[in-house]
Amino acid sequence: xxxxxxxxxxxxxxxxxxxxxxxxxxxxxxxxxxxxxxxxxxxxxxxxxxxxxxxxxxxxxxxxxxxxxxxxxxxxxxxxxxxxxxxxxxxxxxxxxxxxxxxxxxxxxxxxxxxxxxxxxxxxxxxxxxxxxxxxxxxxxxxxxxxxxxxxxxxxxxxxxxxxxxxxxxxxxxxxxxxxxxxxxxxxxxxxxxxxxxxxxxxxxxxxxxxxxxxxxxxxxxxxxxxxxxxxxxxxxxxxxxxxxxxxxxxxxxxxxxxxxxxxxxxxxxxxxxxxxxxxxxxxxxxxxxxxxxxxxxxxxxxxxxxxxxxxxxxxxxxxxxxxxxxxxxxxxxxxxxxxxxxxxxxxxxxxxxxxxxxxxxxxxxxxxxxxxxxxxxxxxxxxxxxxxxxxxxxxxxxxxxxxxxxxxxxxxxxxxxxxxxxxxxxxxxxxxxxxxxxxxxxxxxxxxxxxxxxxxxxxxxxxxxxxx
Amino acid sequence: xxxxxxxxxxxxxxxxxxxxxxxxxxxxxxxxxxxxxxxxxxxxxxxxxxxxxxxxxxxxxxxxxxxxxxxxxxxxxxxxxxxxxxxxxxxxxxxxxxxxxxx
Numbered sequence: 001x002x003x004x005x006x007x008x009x010x011x012x013x014x015x016x017x018x019x020x021x022x023x024x025x026x027x028x029x030x031x032x033x034x035x036x037x038x039x040x041x042x043x044x045x046x047x048x049x050x051x052x053x054x055x056x057x058x059x060x061x062x063x064x065x066x067x068x069x070x071x072x073x074x075x076x077x078x079x080x081x082x083x084x085x086x087x088x089x090x091x092x093x094x095x096x097x098x099x100x101x102x103x104x105x106x107x108x109x110x111x112x113x114x115x116x117x118x119x120x121x122x123x124x125x126x127x128x129x130x131x132x133x134x135x136x137x138x139x140x141x142x143x144x145x146x147x148x149x150x151x152x153x154x155x156x157x158x159x160x161x162x163x164x165x166x167x168x169x170x171x172x173x174x175x176x177x178x179x180x181x182x183x184x185x186x187x188x189x190x191x192x193x194x195x196x197x198x199x200x201x202x203x204x205x206x207x208x209x210x211x212x213x214x215x216x217x218x219x220x221x222x223x224x225x226x227x228x229x230x231x232x233x234x235x236x237x238x239x240x241x242x243x244x245x246x247x248x249x250x251x252x253x254x255x256x257x258x259x260x261x262x263x264x265x266x267x268x269x270x271x272x273x274x275x276x277x278x279x280x281x282x283x284x285x286x287x288x289x290x291x292x293x294x295x296x297x298x299x300x301x302x303x304x305x306x307x308x309x310x311x312x313x314x315x316x317x318x319x320x321x322x323x324x325x326x327x328x329x330x331x332x333x334x335x336x337x338x339x340x341x342x343x344x345x346x347x348x349x350x351x352x353x354x355x356x357x358x359x360x361x362x363x364x365x366x367x368x369x370x371x372x373x374x375x376x377x378x379x380x381x382x383x384x385x386x387x388x389x390x391x392x393x394x395x396x397x398x399x400x401x402x403x404x405x406x407x408x409x410x411x412x413x414x415x416x417x418x419x420x421x422x423x424x425x426x427x428x429x430x431x432x433x434x435x436x437x438x439x440x441x442x443x444x445x446x447x448x449x450x451x452x453x454x455x456x457x458x459x460x461x462x463x464x465x466x467x468x469x
Numbered sequence: 470x471x472x473x474x475x476x477x478x479x480x481x482x483x484x485x486x487x488x489x490x491x492x493x494x495x496x497x498x499x500x501x502x503x504x505x506x507x508x509x510x511x512x513x514x515x516x517x518x519x520x521x522x523x524x525x526x527x528x529x530x531x532x533x534x535x536x537x538x539x540x541x542x543x544x545x546x547x548x549x550x551x552x553x554x555x556x557x558x559x560x561x562x563x564x565x566x567x568x569x570x571x572x
Contacts, residue, residue, distance in 0.1 A: 021516050022493060028512045029501035035564035038512050042557040045519060052522050057529040069543040070528045077550020084551075085558035090566075096559055097511045104517050104552035110545040111523045114531075114538050121535070128476030223510055229517045236523035238483060246483060247490050248519035254494030255513055259506065350506075357506035364566040375502075
């Protein structure tokens, strides 16, 4: 009776947890329920952990070391995780997500290693189980290595680098992974050496796969790695016959894949192209000549006059806004202009920044009202009635080459159509190229003027100039 | 071949669950507005932290004499907890800001 009670509670706990994951994801897709959804999924996770601890195995006194280590691990992980998550700045969110994603991938890979160790120490070798162990190891370690590289790149610690024959090497590594994996599954005896080789090449593939990918693709890559980890978690679920792991993992795997595809579509790139990794790295596809012409500079005073006497101003934010931590300043500018009767809105490109929705999160932090944030299509419809467009630290998402230069690597990506407005002011630190590494002919356009300087400084100057008017 | 067929047959219910979950995942997020892409990604990231259950199971089943398994399992528990706790807290922080601004 007691045994069946425990087992039933265990499975009931997993069932409830699975439902909370589905509800949580569902609620995360609507602005007013999102926070509750996240909490619900969190409680579900807590429940799954507790029932596993209590009811999965019969408690026995000679396993005191195991229990101590579990509790210690939970405590250490919670302390470090909380600390990192609470301390991280809003601008560094993308790399934080990537980091935590890597941790999940590593966890899945370690689980596979331990299970392999069990097989080695006598557990029967079952082909099916071996397939699952091998796949969990491969996907988990690719996800871990890739996420860490993505983290390093967004943190500015790792540079974009492409090996000369990068694509070839990546394909060879993939083949090697398949061959070694197949050998492990096919061999009658467990092969620890093959396991280590597989681990090594999977990690290497993870690194080399993300290494050449430029920042424009970083959101796509993080989303893809996120769904990888989901799949790796699901393999764990398969291994233990655990429904909570299975549903949680697969849900994330499929939802993450769809999100990835949505993002690829927004950038007009195919997923294969991103995976093989060519864009923005080697520069092979990037034209060397660039656009030439004269650029016009504008002073903060002139820009202030232009904006203060406009009736409609649109701001196109980009990564530069995040780097300069200028979200509060731009909100102050918006309030100041509102006092002067100027309507200022924000045109949010789906891939502006380093993650989808990055700009929304950033501006939300500064309390910018929700209706002021226009999605790209809505913003473009409004553009011809706009007097001044202020581009703050964005580049590729306003590059007209995406519309009129078929040789450009970003050709076909929808852009914020700033040239439909009467005036464009681009705030930039220098004439440097955007993250995709290509020239922007917008800068040389007659409608455009450049306001050089750090986004925050320039915005503060603009504010004081407008106040002085 | 027969092994694989056995695998399929023995786990038919799980395979069924996997296929249904795939469609569910697609369905559940297909209408998400771009504003919520980052929190959604982050929330999904926290949910795949469910892999922690696997690491706890490892530890519960490990032979107390098998130190390699214990050490690796301990590491896995820490990694999984980081994923879960960090994931949910970061997502909550992002969403908190959305909430404030609605008032």
